[in-house]
Amino acid sequence: MEPTLKINLKETSAGQNYQVVEFHGDFDKAGHTDVRPELDKIVKEFVLADLIFDFADLKFINSESIGYLMEIHAHLVKIGKALKIVGANEHVKEVLQTIGIAEVIPMYNDLNSYLNK
C-alpha cells in the first residue's frame, strides 16, 4: 500500500548549518505512523544548527502530528538546536497559525526566505 506520507532528507553541502527534510503527502495519523521511525532517527542524529521541515508538498496536517512537531521542537531546543518550517501551503499554514505554532516554531514562505532572514 502506498504510504500516506513520505519524507526526503536532502543532502547538505560543506559548511551548511541546516538540514532540509521534505514532506510529501498527508501528515495525519497514518502519515505520522509512516514517517515516525525515519524522522525520529533524523532528529536523533541531527548535529547541525537548524532542522528545516519543508512543507511545500504537504497537503494536510492534523492535531496529533502538530503534537509530534512540538515534541521534536522541544527536543531540539533542549540540545541547543532549532526547528523551522518552510513553504507550508495556505491550509497547513492556517492550521499551524490557528493553534499558535507560529509563536513557537518560526515559519517561512520558502527556503530562500529562511536563508535571507
Place this chain on the structure above:
Amino acid sequence: MKSLITKFIAAYVIFSGLLFGIIYFFKFENSLWIFALALFVFVTAIIFLFIIRPIRAVLYQMQLVLGGKKFKKIYTKRVDEVGILAHFFNQVMEGFKEVASDIKDRKRILDELTVATELQKQLFPAEIPSFDDLNVTVKNRPATELGGDSYDFVETKDRIYFYVGDVTGHGTTAALIMSMVNAMIDTFAGLLNSAYEIIVNTNKDLRKHIKTSMYMTLVMLCWDKNAKKMTYVGAGHEHILVYRKATGQIDDIVSGGTALGMVEDVSATTKEQEIVTGKGDIVVLYSDGITEAKNTSGELYGIERLKKALAEYGSQYSSSGVCHHISQDLAAFVGDESQIDDMTLMAIEKK
C-alpha cells in the same frame, strides 16, 4: 528421535533372540509353547508399560481439562510419540492459560474503560441550564469510548463562561487532560474575573502536567450578566461563527491565541475581545472533528460547508434546530465513512 515402533521392534528382536538361546541351551520340551507364552507376556508388558500407561496419564489430564478440573503439567523426558503427545498437551494448555489470562485482562480493561466512559460523561453537563439572556444547545460525539473534546458552562454571580475544547488526539490520555482542564476552569472561574485570566492561568498549570506533544485548543465565551455583553478568548482553537439574524450573514472570527499546554506563558498572545450580539444572533463554537470530517471520497466537510449550513438553518431555526440540522447535514455528507475524530458543536442564541 527413536520412535516407539523402532524401540518396540528392537526390544522384541533382542528378547526373542534371548528366548531362543535359553530354549536351545536347556533343550526344553514343548519349547514352541513356552516361547509363545513368554513372548505374549513380554509384548503385553511392553505395551502396558511403554504405551498404555503413559497414554492413560495424558488422557487422565485431558479428562480433567474437559471436566473443568485442575490439571497438572505432564513431566517426561521421552522424545517418542508419547513424549510428543505429552509436550503437545503441555504446550496447548500453556497457550490456553495465556489466552484465558488475556481474556481476563481484556475484560478488566473493558470494565475499566466503561467506568472511565461513564465518568467522562458525568463531566459533561447533565442538562443544559437555562439562562435569562441566552439559549444554548450542544451536540458532542466522541470517536472512541473516551473522547478528547470538551465543553462546559460555568456560571458565577456575574458571568457565564461557555467553552469548547479539543485535546490532541482522543482516548485515555486525551480524556485525562480534558478532565484536568475542566477542573481547572471550574476552579479558576470561581476565583478570577475574566475569561482572559482563566485561560492564562489554566495554561500555566496545564503546562506543568503534560508532555510536550500534548496540548489542548479551546475557545471560551464570557457572558457578562450585568453589562449584557459577550466576549471571547481563543487558545489556538477553530473559528467562531456568528449568524446575524438581521442580515442573514455569517461573521467568521479567528479565535486566536496559543493552544493550552504548548508554552509556559500565553499572557502576551491571549486577548479577550467583544462579540457584539443582537437579538436572534447565533454564535457557533465547534471542534475540528466537524470541519475535518471526511466523506467517502476523502473530501473534508470544511468551514465553508459549515458556514453555508449555518446560514441556511440559522434563518429557519433557533439554536437547537441549528445544531440538529447541521448535524444532519454533516451526517449526510460523511455517509458511510467512519468517524475519526471527536465532534462537538455548540450554538448560543441571544434571546
